Structure formats: structure tokens, C-alpha cells
Amino acid sequence: MKRSAAPFRLDIVPLPRLQAAIAGAGALAMLAVALALSAHVPSGWPMLGLVPLAAVAAWRLGRPRDRCLRWDGQGWHLHQWPEQGAKSMGVSHAALDALAPVQLALVFDLGDWVLLRASRPNARLPIYLPLTRATQASSWGAMRAVLYGGRKKPD
Incomplete structure (x- = not known):
């Protein structure tokens, strides 16, 4: 299972x-x-x-846009915050409920810092997402488990 x-x-x-x-x-x-x-x-x-x-x-x-990356248990979804300040106020916005599936690829993994490449099926250019352990402390372990969980080990 x-x-x-x-x-x-x-x-x-x-x-x-x-x-x-x-x-x-x-x-x-x-x-x-x-x-x-x-x-x-x-x-x-x-x-x-x-x-x-x-x-x-x-x-x-060089400043990343305010975005939200969600793992729903089956796949990754990337949403852009529709208005300034909504993220900091904890506002749940309807746009976060819309489907925005992406394929994630790990570009760099430096231990406490990772760079992810998110590709949407209909987009021409990927979106790069820099993440650090300091800013994502509560979900860092879960994120790494999902990123590495489906990878095959080299022979």
C-alpha cells in the first residue's frame, strides 16, 4: 500500500x-x-x-511574487496571491481553491536551501521558487519527504 x-x-x-x-x-x-x-x-x-x-x-x-505552493496529498498546486496583504492577514481567498497544478523539479538542494522549478502544462516558461528551512520550518520535513519520496535511486 x-x-x-x-x-x-x-x-x-x-x-x-x-x-x-x-x-x-x-x-x-x-x-x-x-x-x-x-x-x-x-x-x-x-x-x-x-x-x-x-x-x-x-x-x-529578483524578488519572488507572493505565491502559495500547496501539496494536496496527490499533487502540487501553485497559486499567486490575488491581493497585497492577503497572505499576511491569513485571509483564505477563493483563488486558492481553483486548480493550478504544477510539476515540481528540484534544481538545487543545498541542505537548508532549495530551488524548485514549477512547470504548468500550458505555460511556456517555468517558475523558480527559492525556499529555505528558516522560512518554511513547519513544513520543511514534509516538503522534502514528498520531493524525494517518488524518486528512483541510481543504480
Whole structure:
């Protein structure tokens, strides 16, 4: 008899350190482009002014949207919170009851930090979900059990 984990919910929350790393990578990428351009084109040095803009853009794009990842005992469902503040107030919204099935894949597992890739059947691009043990303490063990429970061991 196959048993599955009990239903649970994970709230996807911002991770400031990860967001800062993404902003730093964006700034460094723009700096590399600006320096390469100014090395080949002497009048390209004003491109250096775009480095702070790239950092700000990467900071804003690096923040995950407020989402809810649910395991219902049979499959994963990913929902986006429909309004700001609904998650923090504990409001149960009708959108969370709608079907939003996803296939989850484990991209990185660093022990206390995992990166998941959620793919919807009709979507072109996957959604990446960074999770840490510190932000998901109550459901961390159940989440890992579900993620690793159906995997085959390599021969």
C-alpha cells in the first residue's frame, strides 16, 4: 500500500540575501558590458551610468511574487496571491481553491536551501521558487519527504 504525505502549504516569501545577490550579478553583468564597450569604442564610457539602473532592475526582478505552493496529498498546486496583504492577514481567498497544478523539479538542494522549478502544462516558461528551512520550518520535513519520496535511486 502506497502512502502519501498529508496536505500542507508553503508560502513563498522574499529572501533579501538572494535578492541582493541577484542585484549584484545584474550590476556586474552591466559593468562588464559597459567596460567592454568602452574598451572598443572610446565614446562608450557613458554606459557606466547604466550600472546602477541594472542593479535596481535586477533587485526588483529578483524578488519572488507572493505565491502559495500547496501539496494536496496527490499533487502540487501553485497559486499567486490575488491581493497585497492577503497572505499576511491569513485571509483564505477563493483563488486558492481553483486548480493550478504544477510539476515540481528540484534544481538545487543545498541542505537548508532549495530551488524548485514549477512547470504548468500550458505555460511556456517555468517558475523558480527559492525556499529555505528558516522560512518554511513547519513544513520543511514534509516538503522534502514528498520531493524525494517518488524518486528512483541510481543504480
